[in-house]
Amino acid sequence: MDNQNSRKQSVMVTVDGKTREYPAGITFGEIASVYQKNYPHQIALAVRNGKIRELFKKVDQDCTVDFLTLVDDTGNKTYNRTATIILMKAISEVVGADKIEEIKMEFAIGNGYYCSKKGDFEITDELVEQIKAKMQEYVDKDLYIIKKSMPLDEANAIFTQQKMTDKVRLFKYRGSSSVNVYNLDGYYDYYYGFMLPSTGYVKYFDLQKYEDGLVLILPQKENPTVIEAFKPLPKLFRSMEIASDWGEKLGIDTVSDLNDQIRQGGFNELVLVQEALQERRISEIASDIVSRGGIKFVMIAGPTSSGKTTFSHRLSVQLRTHGLTPHPIAVDDYFVDREKTPRQPNGDYDFECLEAIDTKKFNDDMCALLAGERVELPTFNFVTGKREYKGNFKQLGADDVLVIEGIHGLNDKMSYALPAESKYKIYISALTTLNIDEHNRIPTTDGRLLRRLVRDARTRGASAKRTIQMWPSVRKGETENIFPFQEGADAMFNSALIYELAVLKQFAEPLLYNIEPGEPEYFEAVRLLKFLSYFLGVSTEELPMNSIVREFVGGSCFKV
Numbered sequence: 001m002d003n004q005n006s007r008k009q010s011v012m013v014t015v016d017g018k019t020r021e022y023p024a025g026i027t028f029g030e031i032a033s034v035y036q037k038n039y040p041h042q043i044a045l046a047v048r049n050g051k052i053r054e055l056f057k058k059v060d061q062d063c064t065v066d067f068l069t070l071v072d073d074t075g076n077k078t079y080n081r082t083a084t085i086i087l088m089k090a091i092s093e094v095v096g097a098d099k100i101e102e103i104k105m106e107f108a109i110g111n112g113y114y115c116s117k118k119g120d121f122e123i124t125d126e127l128v129e130q131i132k133a134k135m136q137e138y139v140d141k142d143l144y145i146i147k148k149s150m151p152l153d154e155a156n157a158i159f160t161q162q163k164m165t166d167k168v169r170l171f172k173y174r175g176s177s178s179v180n181v182y183n184l185d186g187y188y189d190y191y192y193g194f195m196l197p198s199t200g201y202v203k204y205f206d207l208q209k210y211e212d213g214l215v216l217i218l219p220q221k222e223n224p225t226v227i228e229a230f231k232p233l234p235k236l237f238r239s240m241e242i243a244s245d246w247g248e249k250l251g252i253d254t255v256s257d258l259n260d261q262i263r264q265g266g267f268n269e270l271v272l273v274q275e276a277l278q279e280r281r282i283s284e285i286a287s288d289i290v291s292r293g294g295i296k297f298v299m300i301a302g303p304t305s306s307g308k309t310t311f312s313h314r315l316s317v318q319l320r321t322h323g324l325t326p327h328p329i330a331v332d333d334y335f336v337d338r339e340k341t342p343r344q345p346n347g348d349y350d351f352e353c354l355e356a357i358d359t360k361k362f363n364d365d366m367c368a369l370l371a372g373e374r375v376e377l378p379t380f381n382f383v384t385g386k387r388e389y390k391g392n393f394k395q396l397g398a399d400d401v402l403v404i405e406g407i408h409g410l411n412d413k414m415s416y417a418l419p420a421e422s423k424y425k426i427y428i429s430a431l432t433t434l435n436i437d438e439h440n441r442i443p444t445t446d447g448r449l450l451r452r453l454v455r456d457a458r459t460r461g462a463s464a465k466r467t468i469q470m471w472p473s474v475r476k477g478e479t480e481n482i483f484p485f486q487e488g489a490d491a492m493f494n495s496a497l498i499y500e501l502a503v504l505k506q507f508a509e510p511l512l513y514n515i516e517p518g519e520p521e522y523f524e525a526v527r528l529l530k531f532l533s534y535f536l537g538v539s540t541e542e543l544p545m546n547s548i549v550r551e552f553v554g555g556s557c558f559k560v
Contacts, residue, residue: 012062022059029055029197032067041224042201043067044075045194050518054147056197070224073472074194074523080113080218082145082196083205087115087216088439089187090134095121097162104253104438105216107240107431112208112215112230113441114237116244125209132207138185142200146183155179158188166437169256173534192440192530206230211237236431239492243433246277252498254435259536262502268542274497275544282311285426285491286318289401295424296370297402298326301409301485302428303478305451307495307548311428312405313558314546324401327394331406331414333378334362338385344473352477354408358387363417369396370422407477410485427489430496436534445475446531447496454507455552464511468521500549505537507553 008024015035022031028046032055036043046053047066052074059065068075084105091103102118117123150158152171158181159167167190171179182189184199196202206217206227217230244253250273252258261270289295298315302308316326335341336358341349350356361378368375374395378387396402408414410425432447449471456462486492509532515525540553550556 008060011059013059014064015066024060025058027056027058027197028053028065031059031065035067039067039069041069041071044070044072044078044196044201050522052194052523054194054197056145056147070219071221073221074527076221076224078194078196079202079224081191081193082199083202083216083218084113084439085145085182085184085187085189085191085195086135086138086199086202087131087207088189089184090131090138092187094127094130094134095119100163102438104435105441106213106244106435107433107441108443109210109215109233109237109240110231111220111228112210112217114210114213114215114240116213123209123212123214128207128209128214131214135205135207138199139202140200142198143185144198145195147195148181148183149178150181152177152179155181155190159190162188164189164438166254166256169260170254170437170534173256173259173536189439190437192436192534193527211241233487235427235487235489235492239494240431240433243431243494243496246274247433247498250274250498252434254437255534256437258434258499258502259534262536262538267499267502267538270499271542271544271547274499275547278495278497278548279314281493282314283318285493286315286322288491289319289424290322290324292421292424294421295401296396296422297366297404297415297418297424299409299415299423299425300403300405300428301407301411301425301482301489302495303407303448303482304474305448305455305552306428306430307451307551308405308428309560310546310548310551310556310558311493311495312403313560315426316403319401319403323399325397325399326401326403329377329402329404331357331362331404331408333380333387334358335380335387337387341385348473350477352407352474352481354411354413354481357406357408357414359414359416363415366402366415367417369394369402370418372396407481410482410489412488424491425489426491426493427486428493428495429486431494432496432501434498434501436531442501442531444496446528447501450501450504450508450528450532451552453511454504457507457511458552458554463514464508464525465515465519465521468515468524495548497547497549499538501532502535502538503540503543503549503553505532505535506539508532 010021011024012019013022032043045068048063070076070079099121100119104116106114106116156168182195204219204225204227208215208230215230217227219226247253261267300308300312319326334357342353342355344350365375374393376389377392377394379390381388430447432442432444435441453464453467456467512525512529515521543549545557551560
């Protein structure tokens with residue numbers, strides 16, 4: 001029997017426990033359309049026998065299929081990625097490829113994604129409206145997005161012709177002779193991650209001019225059909241812009257730039273320069289604190305794995321150079337007794353809400369210290385769930401300052417009784433500005449997640465599976481308790497180091513490989529592993545002992 005006759009004519013596909021017969025070669029998207037009515041949100045991807053498949057892929061064997069929608073994290077990222085290729089094609093067509101030197105998807109600002117440009121054109125409100133109209137035209141036409149595996153030399157030729165040499169340099173570090181390329185109506189691009197099958201899926205977006213670039217505004221995962229008004233965050237934007245400028249001055253905008261530095265033996269110098277830049281910024285913050293006069297409470301807050309503890313130590317050292325005597329205070333020591341801790345809807349303790357802190361006792365103690373009284377400060381026993389007193393007395397002198405670290409440090413409800421002029425608030429986060437290439441940004445949350453994966457395994461014996469499992473809850477706490485107050489900070493500190501992902505790679509990869517197919521955390525593990533595969537790994541030998549990265553990989557000179 002020849003191959004044509006032996007080829008399967010139909011496939012048996014099981015969805016939601018029910019098996020149906022379909023013609024062989026049907027796409028997952030066609031099957032999804034049958035079941036869309038059972039899902040409250042748009043189906044974005046299929047999961048065949050535990051492996052994610054894009055909807056334009058064909059079904060060629062019997063299988064069990066589940067679906068991911070736009071409210072799933074992977075589905076949301078797929079929507080954002082598809083909106084990005086639509087934007088890039090629209091810019092290319094409206095502006096003209098010959099005028100474009102670089103279009104770079106830089107970083108997230110609230111619900112928007114900032115996009116910068118280099119080239120012989122200016123971003124105006126009129127131009128942005130033209131680009132937005134072109135994007136809408138593509139959406140209305142519902143153009144197919146075609147994925148093709150190409151030999152590397154063929155892909156390099158296409159991207160060289162399109163002046164996307166950043167991709168050509170990135171592919172140099174891939175251990176593969178082929179690469180998956182997306183084609184949107186003659187416009188070719190490369191993305192790490194999945195894509196929707198056509199432009200018609202991207203129904204909700206907005207585009208605005210912002211600073212010298214533009215902002216692509218997309219729905220949040222929780223409300224995939226709602227475009228919220230863009231809220232500028234000028235202080236956060238400035239911090240991100242400074243980090244991008246640092247990277248540009250160092251000649252490192254993308255992963256391939258970093259890999260080139262490592263390959264050429266420039267890693268040690270890069271580390272020294274980056275650490276020096278951070279130390280300079282810490283010194284500037286210390287100088288500002290001193291220049292204000294009367295500051296007694298330095299309040300430090302930021303999302304998880306921002307390096308708050310190391311930063312606090314390094315800031316304290318800088319304050320000492322100005323003649324001040326800093327004293328660390330951990331807000332965690334003011335937790336209410338365990339039985340009084342509020343609970344989440346699922347019954348777990350909610351340690352991240354403000355009500356988990358005895359704010360009255362904290363304010364009473366801090367006001368007493370401000371008045372010059374001698375106060376015994378508590379220590380929280382996390383085993384018994386009780387506050388204890390062990391003779392930790394403090395009394396503030398003229399040159400004493402309290403360095404207070406805690407997630408609610410920027411919330412005035414935390415320190416409601418303290419005079420505003422006695423407080424200096426610092427927001428710290430790892431604001432990654434390094435890109436995989438010009439169109440593939442690295443979310444700041446990915447850097448922090450990898451930091452936490454490594455630290456949790458080293459200090460708590462926690463598996464990567466457990467850390468990933470807890471991450472949505474951690475992120476929810478940050479969104480509710482930290483991010484709303486970041487613009488009220490007196491200073492922002494970016495703890496991300498441009499080289500750190502090359503260091504974290506060697507620690508994170510073995511942890512992620514322990515997550516097995518079929519486990520709920522497997523998809524995220526695969527995504528992170530692919531992301532890390534772009535980096536050349538380096539050892540920790542050349543890292544200074546006071547580096548923020550040491551807080552996560554070990555070897556710090558501070559007690560972290």
